[in-house]
Amino acid sequence: MTGSEQETETLLPELETAPVRHASFAPPSGERTGGREAALLLRDALRLSLRRGAGPFRGAGRINFEPRAYQLAPLMMALRLETVRLLIADDVGIGKTIEAGLILREYLDRGEIDRFTVLCPPHLVDQWVAELETKFAIPPTPVTAATATRLERDLPASTSVFDAYPHTVVSLDFIKSRRRQDDFLRACPEMVVVDEAHTAVAGGAIRHHRFELLRRIAENTERNLILLTATPHSGNEEAFHNLLGLLDPVFAALPHARDDRHRQLRERLAGHFIQRRRADIEAWREPGLFPTRHMLNPDPKYRLTGDYERFYEAVLDYCAEAVEAEEGERRQRLAFWGTLALMRCVGSSPAAAARALRTRALLEADPDEEEMLAAGIVDDEEAANDDLEPGAAIADGRLAALIAKADELAARPVKDPKFAVLKKVLQGMVEDGFSPVVFCRYIATADSVGAALRHAFKDHMVEVVTGALPPEEREARVEALGEAGKRILVATDCLSEGINLQAAFDAVVHYDLSWNPTRHQQREGRVDRFGQKRPEVRTALIYGENNPVDGAVLEVILRKASAIEKQTGVRVPMPDEGGSLTKALMSAVLLRARQKRQLALDLGVGGLAEAKEIESAWANASEQEKKARTIFAQSSLKPEEVAAEWDAIQRVLGGFPDTERFVSRALMRLGAPLDRQPAGGYRAPLHLVPDTLKERFQAAGLIDETATQHPLRIAFEARPRAGYLSIHRAHPLPAILAETFLENALDPLAPANDPATLPRCGGWESAAVDRVTALLLLRIRHRIDSRGRLGPRFAMAEEAAAIAFDLLSGKPARQGEEAFGLLAGQSADLKENVQKARLQQVLAKLEGWRTELDRYAGERAAALAEDHTRLRRALGSKGGVKVEAVTPVDVIGAYVLMPRL
Known part of the structure; x- marks a missing residue:
C-alpha cells in the first residue's frame, strides 16, 4: 500500500485462480471528514512515505540526510562511466563514505547493480554497516572472522556467504587467505568498494595478499570498482601506480609515458580520479562547511627532571648495550626495533615503560612478524589499531631495577x-x-x-x-x-x-x-x-x-x-x-x-x-x-548543473522543514507532543503514542521493549548538538508515522476513533480562493523504462501531486505546487451541513474528472522524462529514458474550499 520494500509481493499469474487485474484505492467516500489540519497531515504523510521518487536521481527518496553539492561530484563521475572505476581521494573528514554510499544507493535504485561488497580494514566494518543502514537505508551483512562461522552455519554446504547475502561489508583481514579469496571471487558482486585502498598496494607480505585480491577483482573489466583513500600517494611511486592500475591497467604505464602520451593518460585518468582538499571545497561555493x-x-612542552630524567638515561644505556650484545645482523636489527619501541614507551609514560620492560622482545621473528613489528613502531597505517606496548625485555641484569623504577614512577602519575x-x-x-x-x-x-x-x-x-x-x-x-x-x-x-x-x-x-x-x-x-x-x-x-x-x-x-x-x-x-x-x-x-x-x-x-x-x-x-x-580536484565539474535537479527532488519528497512540520503535528495529534529544548532540538515522548505505533517504534529500536519514559532526543537538522538524533525524511521516526497515517486513511476498516486515522475528505473557508474550489490530493505512479548495464530495466516510481477544479465549471484551475499552495492559506471552519453538501458535489464529479486526471498524469510523465534526459545530457550520456504514467490515478484526498466572506 505504501510502496515500502517490506510489502513487495511476487505473483505467478498462471497459478492464480482469478486473473490478475489492475488494483487501485477506492476514491474518498466522505464518511470521515475534517479540516485543513487533517488535510495537511495527509499531504505530508503521502509525500514522506514515498520511497521510489520519480525524479532523475532515483535514490534520493531513500537517503536520510541532505548531501552537499560537492558530495554529488563522485556520483556525477560514476554516472558518466559505462563501468564505474573510481578513485575517491578526498581529504580526511570531507565525506568519502557518504560519496561512496550515494553511488551505491543510486546504482541499486537504477537497477544497474543488484549486489555489492565493501572491503575495509576490520576496525571499520561496524562504521560502514552503521552508515549504510542509517544514512542510505541499506542493511548490509558484516562478514568478519567473528561473524563468518555463524553466517555459514545457517547455509547449505554448497552456498557461500557471498552468494547468500547480496550486500556485505567484509573485513580485509578475513578475506586475505587464498581460500577465502577464491570463494569471494567466484561470487563477487557487480560493485566492490575498497576503503583505505592505499593499505593494499604498498610493499610487504601482508599487503601483497591484499593487492593480489584487488588485482583479481579488477581483472573483470565489467565489474564496478570504487577505491577510497585520503592518502593515495604515500611517497611510494610504485604503490601509487599499482593503485591507478586497478582502475585500468593502462594507468600503470604513467611513470614511463612521455609528452603527448603522458598528457593523454593524465586527462583520461581525470575521469576516474577525484582528489580534493578543504580549500577545493570552499571553491565549490560551499563555504562554512568545516570548522576553523x-x-x-x-x-x-615539558622537561624531564630528577627521577624521570635519570630513568630515561638508564633506559637509553640499556637499549644501546642490549643491541650491541646481540650477535648476528638479524637479531641486532630486531633488538634495535625492540629498544626503539621501548624508548617510545618511556616517552609515553612510566606505566607503558613498565609493561614493555616486562614483555620479552621478539628476536626470532619471521619476515611477516618483523614487518608488523616495524609497522607498529613507526605508526604505519597497517598498525592503526595496535595500541599494545611492544616487547622490549632482553636478558640483562638491569631489567629488575628498571622495572622497579618504572613501577615507582607509574604509581604517582x-x-x-x-x-x-x-x-x-x-x-x-x-x-x-x-x-x-x-x-x-x-x-x-x-x-x-x-x-x-x-x-x-x-x-x-x-x-x-x-x-x-x-x-x-x-x-x-x-x-x-x-x-x-x-x-x-x-x-x-x-x-x-x-x-x-x-x-x-x-x-x-x-x-x-x-x-x-x-x-x-x-x-x-x-x-x-x-x-x-x-x-x-x-x-x-x-x-x-x-x-x-x-x-x-x-x-x-x-x-x-x-x-x-x-x-x-x-x-x-x-x-x-x-x-x-x-x-x-x-x-x-x-x-x-x-x-x-x-x-x-x-x-x-x-x-x-x-x-x-x-x-x-x-x-x-x-x-x-x-x-x-x-x-x-575536478574543478571543471559543475555540480550546480545537477544540484538543481537534486534540490528539486528534495523539495518534492520533503526535506528537514517538511519533516519537522509533519512529525510535530503528527505527535501532537497522537497525544505525544514534542518538547522543544532551550538549547535546540526536541524531546519526543514516544512512550505516550498508541500501542500499535509503540510496537512499530520498538521494532525500529526507537524505544525499548518496556517503553520506559525516556523521551527520544531529536533535531531536524544535519548537524544536531551532541546526544541528539538527526531526523530527516527517511529516518524511521517520520517514516513509521507517515506510513501509519497513510495506511489508516486508506483502510476503510481502520477505527474512526484512532487518532492515527486521518479523514480523506474535508472542507474549510480559505482566503486563497475566490470561487468554490475542489482540491484533489493525488498519488501518480509512473513506469520508467531505461537501459542499464544489466540490460533493459523498468522501475515503478511515484509522486504526490495535487490538482484543483473550479467546482461550478468543472474545469482545472490550478495544479502541482500551485494547487498544493492552497493548503497554506488562512482558513476557517465550515458549518457541518455546508461542508457535507459541497463535498457531495465534489465526490459526484470525481468520475467525470478522470480524463483530466489522466491528462495531468501524462503531463507529469513528459516533464519527468525531460528531467531525466536533461540530467543525462549534463552527465554526457546519450541514453534515453521513457516515462509513462500508470492510470487511473489514485485520488487520496478530496477537499472543498469556500471563499471567505
Missing part, C-alpha cells in the same frame, strides 16, 4: 611533568567550553592518564577507550560519554579511524606524538570534519623538550610535514616504506644523545644526513603530488 582549526602555539602540562592545557580548553579528546599511543598510558584526569577534573566525566575493549564497547562508551554535560575522552589510536567524534567533541590533544603525520591528521579528523557544529576546533601537541626522540619526530617529521603542506598546498604522507628512513634517523639520534649526554633539542637533528635524506624524498613526493592536484 586553531592549534596552540607554541606547542606545549600526577607528579609526571608531562601530565602536569596536559592538565594545564585541558584546563584552558574546558574553561573555554571545549570537550577534548586526549590521544595516547599505548593502552597503559591511556589508563594511567584517565585515572589521573578523574582526580584532577572531578566535575567532568572522564572515559578511557582503548583497543583492549571490543568495538561495540568502544562505541557504547563514546555514546554514553557524549550525553554528559562536561566530558573528557582519553583514547588510543584505535579511535583515530572508525568512530566519528564530531557530535560530542571539538578539541584534540596529542599526548603522545605519532611518528606518522597522517595519524595526527586522522586524530584531528575525528572532530574536525563535516558535521562539526562548533565553528572552531582546538588542537594541541605536547612534546618533551629534552627528549631526543620527541625532538627528532617534531623537527624532522611533523614540522616538515606542515612546512611542505604550506609550501606546496598539498598533504603528502612521509615516503618511508618499511620504516627504513625512520629507523636510520632514530639510530643516529639515539647514538648522539648517548654520546653527548645532552638530552636537548639543540642536537641539531635537522642537520643529520638521515634527516636530509627524509627531507629530499619528501620534497620529491610532494612535487609529484602538486602536479597532480589541479586536474584531479
Whole structure:
C-alpha cells in the first residue's frame, strides 16, 4: 500500500485462480471528514512515505540526510562511466563514505547493480554497516572472522556467504587467505568498494595478499570498482601506480609515458580520479562547511627532571648495550626495533615503560612478524589499531631495577611533568567550553592518564577507550560519554579511524606524538570534519623538550610535514616504506644523545644526513603530488548543473522543514507532543503514542521493549548538538508515522476513533480562493523504462501531486505546487451541513474528472522524462529514458474550499 520494500509481493499469474487485474484505492467516500489540519497531515504523510521518487536521481527518496553539492561530484563521475572505476581521494573528514554510499544507493535504485561488497580494514566494518543502514537505508551483512562461522552455519554446504547475502561489508583481514579469496571471487558482486585502498598496494607480505585480491577483482573489466583513500600517494611511486592500475591497467604505464602520451593518460585518468582538499571545497561555493582549526602555539612542552630524567638515561644505556650484545645482523636489527619501541614507551609514560620492560622482545621473528613489528613502531597505517606496548625485555641484569623504577614512577602519575602540562592545557580548553579528546599511543598510558584526569577534573566525566575493549564497547562508551554535560575522552589510536567524534567533541590533544603525520591528521579528523557544529576546533601537541626522540619526530617529521603542506598546498604522507628512513634517523639520534649526554633539542637533528635524506624524498613526493592536484580536484565539474535537479527532488519528497512540520503535528495529534529544548532540538515522548505505533517504534529500536519514559532526543537538522538524533525524511521516526497515517486513511476498516486515522475528505473557508474550489490530493505512479548495464530495466516510481477544479465549471484551475499552495492559506471552519453538501458535489464529479486526471498524469510523465534526459545530457550520456504514467490515478484526498466572506 505504501510502496515500502517490506510489502513487495511476487505473483505467478498462471497459478492464480482469478486473473490478475489492475488494483487501485477506492476514491474518498466522505464518511470521515475534517479540516485543513487533517488535510495537511495527509499531504505530508503521502509525500514522506514515498520511497521510489520519480525524479532523475532515483535514490534520493531513500537517503536520510541532505548531501552537499560537492558530495554529488563522485556520483556525477560514476554516472558518466559505462563501468564505474573510481578513485575517491578526498581529504580526511570531507565525506568519502557518504560519496561512496550515494553511488551505491543510486546504482541499486537504477537497477544497474543488484549486489555489492565493501572491503575495509576490520576496525571499520561496524562504521560502514552503521552508515549504510542509517544514512542510505541499506542493511548490509558484516562478514568478519567473528561473524563468518555463524553466517555459514545457517547455509547449505554448497552456498557461500557471498552468494547468500547480496550486500556485505567484509573485513580485509578475513578475506586475505587464498581460500577465502577464491570463494569471494567466484561470487563477487557487480560493485566492490575498497576503503583505505592505499593499505593494499604498498610493499610487504601482508599487503601483497591484499593487492593480489584487488588485482583479481579488477581483472573483470565489467565489474564496478570504487577505491577510497585520503592518502593515495604515500611517497611510494610504485604503490601509487599499482593503485591507478586497478582502475585500468593502462594507468600503470604513467611513470614511463612521455609528452603527448603522458598528457593523454593524465586527462583520461581525470575521469576516474577525484582528489580534493578543504580549500577545493570552499571553491565549490560551499563555504562554512568545516570548522576553523586553531592549534596552540607554541606547542606545549615539558622537561624531564630528577627521577624521570635519570630513568630515561638508564633506559637509553640499556637499549644501546642490549643491541650491541646481540650477535648476528638479524637479531641486532630486531633488538634495535625492540629498544626503539621501548624508548617510545618511556616517552609515553612510566606505566607503558613498565609493561614493555616486562614483555620479552621478539628476536626470532619471521619476515611477516618483523614487518608488523616495524609497522607498529613507526605508526604505519597497517598498525592503526595496535595500541599494545611492544616487547622490549632482553636478558640483562638491569631489567629488575628498571622495572622497579618504572613501577615507582607509574604509581604517582600526577607528579609526571608531562601530565602536569596536559592538565594545564585541558584546563584552558574546558574553561573555554571545549570537550577534548586526549590521544595516547599505548593502552597503559591511556589508563594511567584517565585515572589521573578523574582526580584532577572531578566535575567532568572522564572515559578511557582503548583497543583492549571490543568495538561495540568502544562505541557504547563514546555514546554514553557524549550525553554528559562536561566530558573528557582519553583514547588510543584505535579511535583515530572508525568512530566519528564530531557530535560530542571539538578539541584534540596529542599526548603522545605519532611518528606518522597522517595519524595526527586522522586524530584531528575525528572532530574536525563535516558535521562539526562548533565553528572552531582546538588542537594541541605536547612534546618533551629534552627528549631526543620527541625532538627528532617534531623537527624532522611533523614540522616538515606542515612546512611542505604550506609550501606546496598539498598533504603528502612521509615516503618511508618499511620504516627504513625512520629507523636510520632514530639510530643516529639515539647514538648522539648517548654520546653527548645532552638530552636537548639543540642536537641539531635537522642537520643529520638521515634527516636530509627524509627531507629530499619528501620534497620529491610532494612535487609529484602538486602536479597532480589541479586536474584531479575536478574543478571543471559543475555540480550546480545537477544540484538543481537534486534540490528539486528534495523539495518534492520533503526535506528537514517538511519533516519537522509533519512529525510535530503528527505527535501532537497522537497525544505525544514534542518538547522543544532551550538549547535546540526536541524531546519526543514516544512512550505516550498508541500501542500499535509503540510496537512499530520498538521494532525500529526507537524505544525499548518496556517503553520506559525516556523521551527520544531529536533535531531536524544535519548537524544536531551532541546526544541528539538527526531526523530527516527517511529516518524511521517520520517514516513509521507517515506510513501509519497513510495506511489508516486508506483502510476503510481502520477505527474512526484512532487518532492515527486521518479523514480523506474535508472542507474549510480559505482566503486563497475566490470561487468554490475542489482540491484533489493525488498519488501518480509512473513506469520508467531505461537501459542499464544489466540490460533493459523498468522501475515503478511515484509522486504526490495535487490538482484543483473550479467546482461550478468543472474545469482545472490550478495544479502541482500551485494547487498544493492552497493548503497554506488562512482558513476557517465550515458549518457541518455546508461542508457535507459541497463535498457531495465534489465526490459526484470525481468520475467525470478522470480524463483530466489522466491528462495531468501524462503531463507529469513528459516533464519527468525531460528531467531525466536533461540530467543525462549534463552527465554526457546519450541514453534515453521513457516515462509513462500508470492510470487511473489514485485520488487520496478530496477537499472543498469556500471563499471567505
